[in-house]
Amino acid sequence: MNYQTIIDKIHLEIKPLLSQGKVASYIPALARISPEKFGMAVCTVRGEVFSCGDAEELFSIQSISKVFTLAMVMDRMGDALWERVGREASGNPFNSLVQLEVENGRPRNPFINAGALVVTDCIILENHDTLNDLRNFVRKCANNAGIDFDTEVAASEKATGHRNAALANFLKSYGNLANEVEKVLDVYFHQCSLALSCTDLARAFLFLAHSGADPVNGQIICGPRQTKRINSLMQTCGLYDECGEFAYRVGLPGKSGVGGGIVAVMPGELAIAVWSPGLNQAGNSLAGMKALELFTTYTKRSIF
Amino acid sequence: MNYQTIIDKIHLEIKPLLSQGKVASYIPALARISPEKFGMAVCTVRGEVFSCGDAEELFSIQSISKVFTLAMVMDRMGDALWERVGREASGNPFNSLVQLEVENGRPRNPFINAGALVVTDCIILENHDTLNDLRNFVRKCANNAGIDFDTEVAASEKATGHRNAALANFLKSYGNLANEVEKVLDVYFHQCSLALSCTDLARAFLFLAHSGADPVNGQIICGPRQTKRINSLMQTCGLYDECGEFAYRVGLPGKSGVGGGIVAVMPGELAIAVWSPGLNQAGNSLAGMKALELFTTYTKRSIF
Amino acid sequence: MNYQTIIDKIHLEIKPLLSQGKVASYIPALARISPEKFGMAVCTVRGEVFSCGDAEELFSIQSISKVFTLAMVMDRMGDALWERVGREASGNPFNSLVQLEVENGRPRNPFINAGALVVTDCIILENHDTLNDLRNFVRKCANNAGIDFDTEVAASEKATGHRNAALANFLKSYGNLANEVEKVLDVYFHQCSLALSCTDLARAFLFLAHSGADPVNGQIICGPRQTKRINSLMQTCGLYDECGEFAYRVGLPGKSGVGGGIVAVMPGELAIAVWSPGLNQAGNSLAGMKALELFTTYTKRSIF
């Protein structure tokens, strides 16, 4: 079977699951998305693109943006970053604040919210026009100059983001934010609001399957060591409290967002993005998890 | 380069590191091992064996035994096990007791001590003559009828194992131990005392590189689903608080023990064991981590 | 009104409450006590005794015993005790284990279970025949040579006391128990099983209302500084998670037990004991709390 046949087959199979997840409701812009939406796209290092369903529809990538900011920062800061944020899994969500306190304000990894805020603080330090530079970076990764923030989503998140504001202030009290809290939160809420399609997202993650270089146009996004680090962090910390489950069922490094997107990387081969807004209890796309599991089952490419 | 050339080369390279680790001192039997010891062994699914240094010397496998008990249990209990123990990383050691309390006595995964005690409780339930059955299982995996417990080590651990006794009693208070606390601890301290060589250990883990079947004699140790689960658990939870670091530097599922052993699996290819008693701050073999990192670098086989 | 009139009045008023509490059910010996039982006794420093209801019936004093062991220890150890246990409230029960971990095995105060186990460890160190010496101490305080352990209760607690066993092992792992865990638990479960009547208990606490000396026979039980310390500890830590509520409603230093007893001290005046086995959600005697509240209301003796 080629990839197109496989994803079409998956598309059919996951249909009954679309009604089972629960769309994120904490901001209006996310709550009104239909749970019936489903898209999937595969981009290979040979430049092929396969897609099905709503693969061209834009959605809010939310936490998936943490991978882009991390890639931007690692490229420039090198190991200095790891003095401010750790590289290990954090255990269940409950512990995040305790850990932050016990570990004196150094978040466990860049993919929990506290760690992502530190990374965002870093990109503000390293860039002159942060929002613009960030958008350009994502456009470059995805090879699509039309990608943009969804300012309505960003504004909604700001209005309800008290928990992130608590984390940012807490980090600031430990001296682990250089910029003003408001500035960091503004960039953070914008990055979460980035609107990409499945095709954009798979394309944008392709450099992670190719040691940091865009396999199509040859552009260097990130060094090979940085790429390896990002992939291993996605493997151990990319799926909230379901990293173990994702490692078992899918067996690829990946990152999810509360908007219903999940993107995964098969190093040396391809990047794959799936979108379905209905979430499971852990906050990951319910149908998306299944779709990726079926993909590695059908392609027999799980790493275990 | 073939595997023998590679491990010989690694053996030379890691020599300066041997003096840098710190041998576990909490029981006399471990404390008196020379930090200069170093062994490494590779067993491939084609039946080849490569080794160097002290690869034939017996050492205490300690927490590596948790993989054997898990394999014994998964084979028999199936999904019922997961009602009593989770499958996700636990974050840093600090949180273990809090998590246990918050999650009502269900440990986060089978590789933290609390989870391993639950697994040990299960093998007692599932076997008539537990210690004998456990020893036979490990002998079968390693294809070596001479493998045995080190009763001196087991006795030492019992005498000083108050923290494990605390965990066991805590689990019992939550109704998550069926057997008497003393019985569970006795089996647990015995399993930790199992003495294997690097060659034994690599051989014993070979079924995990071959979907659960011994590739040499064809014996079925575990089903393919169970094997995949064990490997993914090792990937996300096998190296204490350095799973992320191990995923990045080595990029293979693995399990370490405080006796200085680490074993890793390259699915479809081989199992590799390394032993060097000097530990780093996270309690993993300092030279062993480096040796495995060099191995995946030289063989270009990291999964990322 | 004299004290007899007051307690008779209270006895009548609390009747409707007797059916509302919940008798402790974790050991059979406690579970079969009738929730209708109610007794109250007042002993004044002038040697008067007033009582009503089931004031002569023996009940299991449970955690109230922690005051006796503390008094025994303070008399002999002085300030050395406070290196091993703190003197501040512990917050809600949830935190006890976390705190123990964060504070390196030094319990917050002698009235949480972990702290009481440390105190029990101390009385074993300081006495030749601990159980006998402890019993004699309580007999001396209560001026009643018939007081004894209830060995059935002690045995039941041992059989189900896994949480206390967890705490004791945890303390041992931090080096904060000098004796064997089993020995400490044995004494602890015995002290909890001490059977006293309300009259015994009020009489036994009278020295705390009289700067450490028995006001009737002049015997010195404890120094004045120690007495002040015990009273202030009861004030801030004596009623589990209802110390604030007790301070407000009753306004006296006091100590409760899961057997349904509560004893309180009005320094310079009297000691008062109440017993009613039905507990409220915090584990304190529901009718007992109300009875003591009415007592300080009617006598206008609250400290605030």
Add this chain to the structure above:
Amino acid sequence: MNYQTIIDKIHLEIKPLLSQGKVASYIPALARISPEKFGMAVCTVRGEVFSCGDAEELFSIQSISKVFTLAMVMDRMGDALWERVGREASGNPFNSLVQLEVENGRPRNPFINAGALVVTDCIILENHDTLNDLRNFVRKCANNAGIDFDTEVAASEKATGHRNAALANFLKSYGNLANEVEKVLDVYFHQCSLALSCTDLARAFLFLAHSGADPVNGQIICGPRQTKRINSLMQTCGLYDECGEFAYRVGLPGKSGVGGGIVAVMPGELAIAVWSPGLNQAGNSLAGMKALELFTTYTKRSIF
């Protein structure tokens, strides 16, 4: 000895301690106060005033202000307040955030910062011109129309108060703040900046020694039940992590602030305020603690 003789004697005795404490340094306005300052004032329910040292010098009352806001709120809200904040001690500072998380955003008591922020949110709800009404309330309690905020201190606290901002946002995320975070913090930082002298402070707390009524001019500040509640809360939660120590050494309900003030109440008799900016490790005035201990020793008025 009369009170004047006693406080003069204490003034002499504590002199050597003045150099031992550490002045709070987190905001410039506090850091530049001389550690040699010491003042003490006693106001009795009979209208007498005794003072010594720098008793007329204004200082920042900081956390002592939590008693004023609580009194304002209890007068109007009654028991509805306790749905939003608890009434029990919180254990050591470490636990505050964990507890907040475990207890779903309901702080343990009104004297930890999280609880005080909830109380401040309430006074904003209950008053039209909060800052003005708050100032007037304190002026009325102290019978001094000159009392005011120190706006320099308030501004400094705002600029560095990231931890309080974290708490406020955290409370907001749990729905336990009705007003905007910025509004609550603004009032909170103002209340902390209130500048009173020892004489003002002792005078202002006199109603708590007289069942809620000003004994001099007869004005009702608070009902008797509310007064009893405030006193019992001060007794169990008023001195940060030294409530047990304060109960033992001083034996009176009291409240301290990081500006070096401590105020205590002897119900039915007097209120006493002491100020010395050098703090001990728990954040309480080092010489102030000793001065109050000596006061209850010399007057023989400890409650135990």
